[in-house]
Amino acid sequence: MRLGRFVTLIGIVALGLASAQGQTLTVYSGREQSLVEPLVKQFQAETGIRVQVRYGTDAQILAALQEEGGRSPADIFWANTAGALGQAAAKGLLRPLGETLLQQPAAFVPASKAWVPITLRLRVLAYNPQKFKPEELPTSILDLPRFAQDKGLAGRIGWTPTYSSFQDMVAGMIALHGEAKTREWLSAMKALNPKSYASNPAMLDAVRAGEIDLGSTNHYYVVRFRRAGYNLGLHYFKDGDVGNLALVTGAGILKTSRNLVAANRFLTYLLSPKGQQYFAGNIGEYPLVKGVVADTHLLPLEEALKKSPRLDFEKLPLDQALKLLRELGIL
Amino acid sequence: MTSARGFPQLPGLLPFLVPALLTGGGVALPLLYLVLRALEADPETLKAILLRPKNLELVRNTLSLLLGVLLSTTLLALPLAFLTTRTGLKGKRLFSILLTLPLAIPGYVGAYVLLAATGPGGLLPLPRLEGYWGALLVLSLITYPYLFLGLRAAFLGLDPSLEEAARTLGVGPLRAFFRVVFPQLLPALLSGYLVVGLHVLGDFGTVSLLRYETFSYAIYLQYNAAFDRVYAAWLALVLLLFTGGLLLLEGVFLRRLSLARTGKGSGKKAKPISLGWFTPWAYLLLLLPVSWALVLPLCALFHLASRFPRENLTGLWEALLHSALAAIPTALLAVGMALPIAYLVVRHPSPASRLLERLAYMGYAIPPLALALAWIFFSLKSLTFLYGTLPLLVLALAFHFLAEGLGPVRGALYQVPRRLEEAARTLGDTPFRAFFRVTFPLLWRGAVAGGALAFIGAVKELPITLLLAPMGYSTLSTRVFSYTQGAMFAEAAPFALLIVLLSAAFVGVLLWTERRF
Numbered sequence: 043m044r045l046g047r048f049v050t051l052i053g054i055v056a057l058g059l060a061s062a063q064g065q066t067l068t069v070y071s072g073r074e075q076s077l078v079e080p081l082v083k084q085f086q087a088e089t090g091i092r093v094q095v096r097y098g099t100d101a102q103i104l105a106a107l108q109e110e111g112g113r114s115p116a117d118i119f120w121a122n123t124a125g126a127l128g129q130a131a132a133k134g135l136l137r138p139l140g141e142t143l144l145q146q147p148a149a150f151v152p153a154s155k156a157w158v159p160i161t162l163r164l165r166v167l168a169y170n171p172q173k174f175k176p177e178e179l180p181t182s183i184l185d186l187p188r189f190a191q192d193k194g195l196a197g198r199i200g201w202t203p204t205y206s207s208f209q210d211m212v213a214g215m216i217a218l219h220g221e222a223k224t225r226e227w228l229s230a231m232k233a234l235n236p237k238s239y240a241s242n243p244a245m246l247d248a249v250r251a252g253e254i255d256l257g258s259t260n261h262y263y264v265v266r267f268r269r270a271g272y273n274l275g276l277h278y279f280k281d282g283d284v285g286n287l288a289l290v291t292g293a294g295i296l297k298t299s300r301n302l303v304a305a306n307r308f309l310t311y312l313l314s315p316k317g318q319q320y321f322a323g324n325i326g327e328y329p330l331v332k333g334v335v336a337d338t339h340l341l342p343l344e345e346a347l348k349k350s351p352r353l354d355f356e357k358l359p360l361d362q363a364l365k366l367l368r369e370l371g372i373l
Numbered sequence: 374m375t376s377a378r379g380f381p382q383l384p385g386l387l388p389f390l391v392p393a394l395l396t397g398g399g400v401a402l403p404l405l406y407l408v409l410r411a412l413e414a415d416p417e418t419l420k421a422i423l424l425r426p427k428n429l430e431l432v433r434n435t436l437s438l439l440l441g442v443l444l445s446t447t448l449l450a451l452p453l454a455f456l457t458t459r460t461g462l463k464g465k466r467l468f469s470i471l472l473t474l475p476l477a478i479p480g481y482v483g484a485y486v487l488l489a490a491t492g493p494g495g496l497l498p499l500p501r502l503e504g505y506w507g508a509l510l511v512l513s514l515i516t517y518p519y520l521f522l523g524l525r526a527a528f529l530g531l532d533p534s535l536e537e538a539a540r541t542l543g544v545g546p547l548r549a550f551f552r553v554v555f556p557q558l559l560p561a562l563l564s565g566y567l568v569v570g571l572h573v574l575g576d577f578g579t580v581s582l583l584r585y586e587t588f589s590y591a592i593y594l595q596y597n598a599a600f601d602r603v604y605a606a607w608l609a610l611v612l613l614l615f616t617g618g619l620l621l622l623e624g625v626f627l628r629r630l631s632l633a634r635t636g637k638g639s640g641k642k643a644k645p646i647s648l649g650w651f652t653p654w655a656y657l658l659l660l661l662p663v664s665w666a667l668v669l670p671l672c673a674l675f676h677l678a679s680r681f682p683r684e685n686l687t688g689l690w691e692a693l694l695h696s697a698l699a700a701i702p703t704a705l706l707a708v709g710m711a712l713p714i715a716y717l718v719v720r721h722p723s724p725a726s727r728l729l730e731r732l733a734y735m736g737y738a739i740p741p742l743a744l745a746l747a748w749i750f751f752s753l754k755s756l757t758f759l760y761g762t763l764p765l766l767v768l769a770l771a772f773h774f775l776a777e778g779l780g781p782v783r784g785a786l787y788q789v790p791r792r793l794e795e796a797a798r799t800l801g802d803t804p805f806r807a808f809f810r811v812t813f814p815l816l817w818r819g820a821v822a823g824g825a826l827a828f829i830g831a832v833k834e835l836p837i838t839l840l841l842a843p844m845g846y847s848t849l850s851t852r853v854f855s856y857t858q859g860a861m862f863a864e865a866a867p868f869a870l871l872i873v874l875l876s877a878a879f880v881g882v883l884l885w886t887e888r889r890f
Contacts, residue, residue, distance in 0.1 A: 070844075076861075096845035101600060106761060106844055204598035238584060240858045247860040251492045253501060364599055371427040373599040 066092040067304045070107070072100035072121040073291065081320045085311050091304050100126035100206060107135055107296070117299040118308060123206055124150070124159070124290040125213075128356025131156035136294040143306070146313045147330040149347055150290045152356050157294030160312050161321045162328040164278070164349055165211050165287045168264045169256035170249055171275040179277045183258065183285025184219070187230035199236040200245040200257030203372045207260050207289050213363035214287045217353055221366065228370050238372075243267075249274060258285060265326030265339040281348050288350030291327070386721070388805040389713040396710045397732045399772050403747035404613070404739070410750045411606040422604050427591075431608070434505075435587040435615070438580070439573045441509045446517040446569055447562070449662060453517075454524035456655050461645040468659050469525065470884070475666035476518045477876035479833045481578025481854055482869045483511040486670040488582065489677055489862035496673055507583040514666040516572050520565035527561035533644070560627060567623040574616055575740035577836040582857050588612040592742045593836065606750070609743035616738055674873065677866035688852070689867055696848040699766055699838070700831035704778075706771035707827035708820050711778040716808065719786045720794075730779070737776035744773055745840040766841040773837060774830045778823030785819025786812070822882055829879035833872055 071078065075097040082093050098106070100121050107114055107130065119136065121127045130136050136156035143158050144151050150159040167179065167186075180189040190199055202208045215224045237254055239245035242263040248254045250272045264276045279285040293312060295305045311317050318329035322337055328346050329336075336342060341349075367373040414422065453472055457465045487510070492501030502510060531554065539549040577589040586594070588608055595605040648655050714733050717726040736744070748769045752760040759765040789812050797807035835850045842851065849868045856865035 075845075075847075076859075076864075096843075097847075098844040099597075102844055109757075109760065204594060240581065240584070241860065243860040244858060251501065253492070364601075368599055368601060368604070371425065371430070373594065373601075 065301055065304050066094055067117050067301055067308055068115045069093055069095045069118045069120055069308070070103045070116045071095050071097050072103050072119075072123070072126060073097075077325050078120075080324065081312075081317065084316075084320070085308065089307060089311070091307065093308070104129060108133070112298060114296065114298045116296050117301050117305045118293055118295055119157075120291075120293040121157075122291055123210060124152070124292060124355035125210060125358050125360050127157040127292050127294055128152065128154070130294065131356070135296055137297045137299070139295065139309070140306070143309055143313065148332055148343060149330065150288075150292075150355065154356065157292045158309060158313070159290045159292040159330055161291045161318075161325075162330055162346065163207070163289045163291070164261045164328070164346060165207065165258055165285055165289070166261045166264060167256060167277040167279070167285065168246055168249055168259045169275040169277060170252065171273055173255045174275070176275065176277060181280040182283045183279055184223075184227055184283075186258075186285075187227065187234060190234050195234065195255055197235045197237070198253075198255045199231070199234055200239055200248055200254040201231070201236045202239050202242055202245055202257075202259070203367060204238075204240060205242065208258070209360060209363055209367070210289055210358055211258070211284065211287050212367065213358040213360045214351065214353055215284045216359050216362055216366070218284050218351055221362065224363075225366060225370070228366065228372060232370060232372060246274060260289070261340075262326035265337070268339055269326070278349055282351045283349075284351055286349040286351075287353075288347070288355075290330075290355055386717075386804060389716050389808075392710065393713040393717050393726075393729055396714060396772075396775065397729050399710075399768070400732045400736045400739075400775075403744070403751040406751040406754060407606055407609055407613075407743065407747040409754075411603065411610050414603045414607075418603060422607050425604075428611075431586065431588050431591050434585065435574070435612075438505065438508060438512070438585070438587055439570060441505075442512045442516065442573050443566055443569060445509060445513040446520050446565075449513065449517040450520035450524055450565070451558075452658060453662070454521050454528055456659060458525055458528035459646055460655065461647045462652070462655060462659075468663075471663045471667065472521055472659070473518045473884070474877065474880055475515050475662065476883075477873060477880050478515050478666065478670055479578060479835070479850070479872060479876065480511060480515060480576050481582055481835050481850070481857070482873060483515050483666075483670065484508075484579045484582035485853060485857040485862070485865055485869055486673045487511055488857060488860075489865075490669070490673045496676060503583050504585045508580050508585045511579045511583070512573055512576060514662065516569045517662065519568040519572075520562070523561040523565040524558060527558050531557055563623055563626050567619060570619045571616065571738055571740075574612060574619070575742070577742055578854065582854070588615070589740055589742050589836070592746065593839070596746065596840070605746060609740075609746050612740050612743050616740060620738065671873070674866055674870045677863050678870055680863035681867050682864065685864060688847075689871075692847055692849045692852045692868060693871065695846055696832045696850070699763065699770065699842070699848060700828045702767045703770040703774060703831040704824040704828035706767060707774045707778040708782065708824045710771065710775050711782045711823055712816075712820070714775075715779060715783040715786050719783060720791070733779055734776045736772040737774070739773075741773060741834070741836045742840070745769060745837045748841060761843055763843055763846070766838065766843070766846075769837050769841055770831045770834060771827070773834070774827040777826040777830050778820075781819040781822035781826065782816065783819075785816050785822075789815045822885065825882045826879060829875050829882070832875055833879075 069082070075095075079095075082095055085091070086093050096116075100123055103119060103121070104126055107116065107119065110116075119127070119130055121130075127136075131152065131154040136154075138155045139158055144155060147159045150162070152159075167183070169179065180186055190196070212224060212228070215227065237248070239248070239257075242259045243266075245254070245257045246259060246263055246267050249257060250267065261276065264274050267274045268276075293309055295302065295309070299305050313331055315331070315334060318331045318334045321327045322329045322334055322340065326337065326339060328340060328343060330343075332343065340346070364373065456462060457469045457472070462468075484507070487502060487507055490496045491499045495501070501507075535557070536549055536553050539553045540546070544552065575589060576587075577593060580587050581590045581593065588611065592605050592608045592612065595601045595608060711733070714726075714729055718730045748765065749760070752765055756765075759768075793811045794804075794807045797811045798804065802810065832848075833850060835854055838848055839851055839854065842848065847855070849872050852868045853865045853872065856862070856868070
């Protein structure tokens with residue numbers, strides 16, 4: 043017991059000394075703390091580089107970066123959405139990345155070269171498999187309101203209007219089908235009296251509990267529920283449908299960074315087999331670097347890439363989507 | 374010293390006046406910025422904002438929740454107060470304390486327990502209550518004690534001779550109650566309604582977790598998810614109007630009531646009523662809120678905490694530290710601001726000092742989300758170096774909990790004999806010196822109590838912390854909120870337990886200072 047304490051003490055002192063000598067990397071993360079913290083700790087343990095993470099939402103971080111300007115202590119912007127990274131690139135906050143990094147991902151490398159895609163998630167339809175057979179579900183999310191009408195699902199549909207991926211999907215719908223069609227879809231959905239959830243797990247928990255029957259969500263949430271032993275259905279619409287919109291997470295290095303070596307190491311680590319394996323295994327996202335052992339719950343990467351429509355993800359008309367959602371009283 | 378006309382000598386009072394005025398300004402200024410921000414909108418946007426169909430829905434939701442909670446808390450608190458004061462039931466004092474304790478459950482913890490305990494896979498085989506009915510249940514169970522305490526005091530202060538006079542005139546017991554006793558309870562009811570009403574209007578945690586959109590929740594959504602700051606500012610203004618309306622209504626009603634006893638002699642004590650066959654039912658009634666609002670949540674919390682994943686313990690310590698780092702300076706600042714105001718109010722009563730006191734209480738009455746928004750606009754415009762920092766959070770919290778500190782400090786100051794201070798003054802001390810040499814040593818109890826109330830209040834607080842905390846700064850309360858939103862009920866449990874235990878201490882401090890029992 044005594045000895046153990048002594049060793050711990052020595053360890054703490056050693057750590058303190060190491061961190062005093064070593065460098066500190068500052069990461070602004072729009073990715074959720076509960077999801078990515080273990081990976082950050084893994085990186086620290088393996089490289090000895092101290093990482094300080096400030097967790098927030100993408101929008102919060104964008105606002106903070108502009109607020110801080112040249113004084114920003116941040117080295118890395120690690121975001122949940124390509125839209126936020128695209129905005130940061132457009133505002134000139136990010137520095138161009140080296141080719142070695144940009145060659146790694148299989149797809150979605152932006153034209154600006156200011157950030158690198160790290161993982162991919164797809165929008166899917168989560169449903170209660172005791173209620174529907176997979177083959178009777180609609181082939182496009184645009185047909186969802188009519189399907190729900192026919193099945194008498196008023197009040198038994200969930201959605202997450204405050205969640206960024208949902209807002210991205212609405213923006214994708216505007217980009218693909220125009221504002222009029224999107225307005226029509228949203229109004230038809232709203233007429234079905236859907237339940238608004240603040241988060242995807244809460245919505246899926248309601249599907250599991252039989253309070254609602256279906257809802258559009260991100261694929262890895264369903265994966266997580268399935269891994270926990272709950273039987274939830276996961277439905278992809280037809281290839282190229284906006285209901286399967288691909289959402290890219292990524293990271294970039296800020297122009298204000300003074301730790302370029304450490305920052306590059308961090309991004310390299312996220313794209314390394316170890317990092318990519320973590321995203322696939324622990325979170326259930328699609329790795330973007332080939333050669334990672336896929337999860338049984340996931341499609342092969344090539345197939346997953348075919349599901350989503352092709353869009354310029356940096357330029358999704360998010361403001362237009364938000365305006366529309368407000369106008370209809372959904373937000 | 375005051376001159377013959379009662380005008381205080383200014384130079385000696387400056388050490389009190391300056392901080393007091395600063396405090397008053399600190400409440401009023403941010404609100405001004407809120408108005409300015411709202412008025413920045415161009416006419417086109419403004420028209421769109423005011424004509425949104427959503428506004429009607431929000432008014433309807435907010436009002437129906439307000440009226441529903443007032444009604445249900447009355448139905449709860451009135452019989453409970455009667456049973457614990459006017460009857461011969463055993464253990465009345467113990468029940469009174471137990472019935473007050475639900476105050477210790479913050480709204481978002483109540484909502485969390487309801488969500489975690491019901492629905493399939495929950496602890497209780499009950500369908501999950503959400504939306505209006507869920508919010509009504511939780512808010513009623515955690516706010517009825519305000520009404521209960523007021524009514525209890527009123528029942529204890531009643532003069533039974535009035536009732537007896539009515540009875541001798543041949544009126545039945547029930548009619549006597551409604552014609553004689555009930556009117557005398559009105560002032561207590563009204564002031565209780567005001568507190569409960571302010572809680573409902575200001576509540577954010579319960580309605581957001583149970584998905585019922587009222588003004589408070591809508592402000593948060595517009596600011597945080599729809600990024601519509603102008604609309605958020607307007608919603609905050611409307612909510613302030615509601616609050617002002619509530620305050621006005623209460624003032625108008627109370628002024629019309631005048632029920633003081635006339636003549637000399639003290640009121641006699643009422644004879645305890647024996648309930649006969651009703652006794653067991655009465656005990657059941659007393660146990661109902663205790664079991665629903667105390668036993669059930671605590672059991673659920675302990676049960677959920679046992680499923681807490683061990684590897685998250687570091688997060689628990691971090692959140693505790695963050696909460697303390699925000700709450701300790703908040704408590705010190707709140708008491709520091711309360712002292713000069715209390716001093717001016719007690720020692721130099723004047724319309725001006727009363728206005729200051731009103732302002733200090735306003736900070737508490739303003740719905741916290743409106744206050745947080747006001748501070749955001751204020752700091753963005755004129756204190757940019759503060760925006761997104763811990764000091765800004767502490768400032769806003771201190772102004773919000775100033776009233777919590779003011780009550781005990783003022784109460785203690787009233788009990789310090791003025792003559793002591795005057796003796797020091799005649800020996801040549803300035804008022805400031807006299808205060809710190811003579812009065813302050815006698816005040817410490819009130820100051821400690823005020824500080825403790827502000828500290829615990831700041832730890833429990835959710836909406837202001839959510840909006841003003843630095844990025845990535847998660848406290849106990851924000852952790853409970855975000856875990857619950859993500860349906861991660863086991864993860865939230867220890868955070869919620871810590872908050873509830875701290876809040877129970879809060880009620881203890883409250884009872885200790887007010888010596889209500």
